[in-house]
Amino acid sequence: MLRLENLSCGYGPVVAVEDVSFDLPAHSSLALLGPNGAGKTSTIMAIMGHTTIHGGRILFNDQDITRLPPVKRVDLGIALVPEGRRLFTDLTVEENLTVGGYRLSVQRDKINRQRVYDLFPRLSDRRKQTAGSMSGGEQQMLAMGRALMTEPKLLLIDELSLGLMPKMVDLCFDALAALKQEGVTILLVEQNTARALDFAENVCVMTSGSLAFSGTSKQAKADENLFDVFISAAHE
Numbered sequence: 089m090l091r092l093e094n095l096s097c098g099y100g101p102v103v104a105v106e107d108v109s110f111d112l113p114a115h116s117s118l119a120l121l122g123p124n125g126a127g128k129t130s131t132i133m134a135i136m137g138h139t140t141i142h143g144g145r146i147l148f149n150d151q152d153i154t155r156l157p158p159v160k161r162v163d164l165g166i167a168l169v170p171e172g173r174r175l176f177t178d179l180t181v182e183e184n185l186t187v188g189g190y191r192l193s194v195q196r197d198k199i200n201r202q203r204v205y206d207l208f209p210r211l212s213d214r215r216k217q218t219a220g221s222m223s224g225g226e227q228q229m230l231a232m233g234r235a236l237m238t239e240p241k242l243l244l245i246d247e248l249s250l251g252l253m254p255k256m257v258d259l260c261f262d263a264l265a266a267l268k269q270e271g272v273t274i275l276l277v278e279q280n281t282a283r284a285l286d287f288a289e290n291v292c293v294m295t296s297g298s299l300a301f302s303g304t305s306k307q308a309k310a311d312e313n314l315f316d317v318f319i320s321a322a323h324e
């Protein structure tokens with residue numbers, strides 16, 4: 089479904105990601121791991137269309153989307169849950185979902201909104217509450233809900249569990265598992281390595297803008313060199 093071919097990208101002349109290639113088959117999930125500054129967010133932003141491309145290609149269902157505007161990528165079925173969530177904190181839950189689905193017909197909006205509330209009953213209970221007044225976990229659910237309003241086939245999630253209470257981490261991963269079950273393809277950036285490896289069947293590890301490892305989660309768990317990557321990251 090998604091293929092990165094020797095992708096190099098960054099911000100203007102700055103290079104953040106160099107020569108990264110990976111494949112993400114439909115209905116599969118991939119954990120993108122690595123220390124701070126490794127280029128995980130930049131990779132996701134490139135897939136969404138928010139970086140400067142220096143080389144390589146991004147293919148989505150065999151279509152070259154390397155230089156397609158972000159909104160066209162959303163129309164193709166790609167959605168992002170951004171790092172830090174980027175909600176409209178003064179708007180209510182309902183209003184944030186409206187923003188997510190602003191290109192939808194009234195009918196699709198209604199159906200998709202109900203899907204979000206079914207997946208996250210906590211959001212349903214807080215429809216009139218402002219996003220900024222909710223807990224971090226509830227805000228993460230809303231960020232996921234907003235992304236789901238566009239009916240994505242590919243969901244990109246940048247730092248799902250960062251800063252959340254353990255109970256909320258569980259709820260967010262439960263929701264993700266339900267989406268996976270429904271057939272949504274998932275690319276997950278996650279600092280909780282154990283959690284990510286348990287969730288996703290494939291893993292890529294980035295260091296300093298390049299791929300350091302690419303394989304199955306099972307292989308990653310058995311690879312001792314990878315532990316060095318994370319241990320050195322922990323001491324940064």
Ligand SMILES: Nc1ncnc2c1ncn2[C@@H]1O[C@H](COP(=O)(O)OP(=O)(O)O)[C@@H](O)[C@H]1O
Pocket residue numbers: 099102103104122123124125126127128129130131
């Ligand atoms: N907006 C930006 N402008 C310039 N450089 C950036 C920007 N965002 C990130 N970078 C740089 O790109 C590199 C990769 O960062 P990032 O993709 O955020 O890593 P990660 O998500 O793995 O922590 C870092 O060196 C970072 O300083």
Ligand SMILES: [Mg+2]
Pocket residue numbers: 128129130171246
């Ligand atoms: Mg990041």
